[in-house]
Amino acid sequence: MSKIIVQKYGGSSLHDTKAILSVANRISDSHNAGVSIVAVVSAMGSTTDELTNLASQLTNNPDRRELDLLLSTGELVSCTLTTMALQAIGKPSKSLSGWQAGIYTDSRYGKAQIKDIDVSPIMNELQVGNIVIIAGFQGIDDGSDITTLGRGGSDTTAVAIAAALKADKCEIYTDVEGIYSADPRLVPNAKKLSHISYEEMLEMASYGAKMHPRSIELAMTYNVPIYVASSFTENEGTLIHTDSFSKMQNIQEQRKRVTSIATTSGYTKFTLTKVPNRSGLASQIFQPLSEKDISVDEISMNAERGNTTDLTFTVDSEDQENTTAVLQDLKTKLNAGGVIISDNLAKVSIIGTGMREESGYAAIMFTTLANNGINIDLITTSEIRITCLIDQADLEAAAKSLHEAFELD
């Protein structure tokens, strides 16, 4: 059997039938090179938003099972149309829905996780010479109900299939040309990176660039090289793989440097004030949030004030309403002083391997932000990242000034 390449095309690459035909031609070119192609597609353009909007005209709180079956139709439309386009240009091709492609998930509607992939339906089609087009973002659970994978779902489908098929590469085609040293919309001087490590990308993904961390983690676990490029140009993209940028460039002495600025928006910060201290307090707060499927982002707890403590955390702004409800309930239960809510927050991060070993980076970052009159709301760090929570309105100025301060321009 020939080499297998898994490709993924995002919704902006499939916004109308002309774009779909263009994607079919790209797939066909790859196939002409003598490799077996499996292409995972997202829903066309804004289809998912349109379907969500239909549901919201009927109910504020749609049943997640029903919503998943509804949303799964978007990718069915794009995968059948892409298949027809390939057939129209003479390429043998077949579409498979998520469940037809053997993608089995748990039952967490709207954010399901892939449990297993039975590769035989895909392999059977590849073996008879078909290009296989797969509906991304979806799978089936043990009860034969359709599930969707939530954010980054189609990328995750592509990487998971690449891992299961032991494919040579997973190519993610999107509307940008690769991974940049910062968001080009905020920082005009941002540069495209030719290589980046999974670890660096993971921080980028969590804090700015376009791939969801789950797909990067999956690729890292199964060592699937990911190539991110534009579906609209032939320009070289960015390869995400095990070796770090610095090692690839053979510039060991520059290892400890900031390689990129990551930005992301849409956070709400909650502070539960003057909570009487007790053992198991954090669990009492975060367990009810978890039960509502609210994913807590950053947590800061300062228990030094004696008998009471303040507890701060951030959530995605989409979860603001649900979180508020849980906290109002907890405030009474835990006899807390109050709940403070700050919304319209964003994050800016500096990313680079080995940062923790050098002390100067944090200082440069905080000074740069201060010099630009930007208040820092919360600070968190990891091995290769320092993140500041700031006002959404300050995000562009923060990204630009940090990009310049760390000599990435």
Add this chain to the structure above:
Amino acid sequence: MSKIIVQKYGGSSLHDTKAILSVANRISDSHNAGVSIVAVVSAMGSTTDELTNLASQLTNNPDRRELDLLLSTGELVSCTLTTMALQAIGKPSKSLSGWQAGIYTDSRYGKAQIKDIDVSPIMNELQVGNIVIIAGFQGIDDGSDITTLGRGGSDTTAVAIAAALKADKCEIYTDVEGIYSADPRLVPNAKKLSHISYEEMLEMASYGAKMHPRSIELAMTYNVPIYVASSFTENEGTLIHTDSFSKMQNIQEQRKRVTSIATTSGYTKFTLTKVPNRSGLASQIFQPLSEKDISVDEISMNAERGNTTDLTFTVDSEDQENTTAVLQDLKTKLNAGGVIISDNLAKVSIIGTGMREESGYAAIMFTTLANNGINIDLITTSEIRITCLIDQADLEAAAKSLHEAFELD
């Protein structure tokens, strides 16, 4: 277990979310009467046309398997939205796609026939108290491929489920208030019938009114009473059942009368002229048409001209192009004189039980048409029907004059 009623709502009853909410309220009202409800839904408004149009932007000849998976999404959208609407008004409800509802078909994409229904998924939901909303028009074949049932598909889904569940009634809700003595758009004096027999409806369905004969035949076979009514009003509709109109009305002496005028459009007539006579000629002509899935409607063959014969038949105008190709090929093979094509034809029929036993009806029909200057292209008859093929342009005048001539006004 309580009584089961199967309802079906057409696309015009579900054209937007407001209409869907109105349908949900009707379903809820039926459910409040203490019966178990299974509702089959068509795609919203013109969704199916829009999806077909997308495919036609990519290819003139879309693969039927791909087209079926594409088209099946229309009903998935409407069934999930209808379910959400029911849940929003407090009714426990669950949607099932065709395959989730256990609807197994053959593999004739675009015109699949239901082979079997496994009622357990539906029964399981009814038993826990859910209203079950099912995506019409679709099923799954032995190879786990999605199929669509073609014309009259959602009606057929509803009747087949009613039969399999041994439901008390199958209610078809549409945008007209029932079955009329003629098409009200052509004949303003047309009257709504309160009862009609399967046999009469079968001729109506084949020659005018809105239900496809396959659903009527299925209902007749399993003796499922069908109630056809409007989803927009509370007015009484028409019950289609085993007993004829006349028997229900206890007016036996009026049995032999015309009960309705049926009209239908979109036919093309083909004549293969001067075909050398030989045994098996008809088979040589109709076998290749059948292989192209072209359904021949009326056939007329006059073999009295000695060594050669003329053979005439009609097809749905949608099949005109394919039929022309087959006939050009046959013309050479069979050494025929030529192919004559007449398009833009329509049919008008008079319908009533026992017509063949009375001789006067045909004469009145032909005289009426002649007096109105309408040429008859072809005549066919059955036990309860006389049909004339005429020009599309004459259809309205024909229907009106016959409705008056047979005292249906």
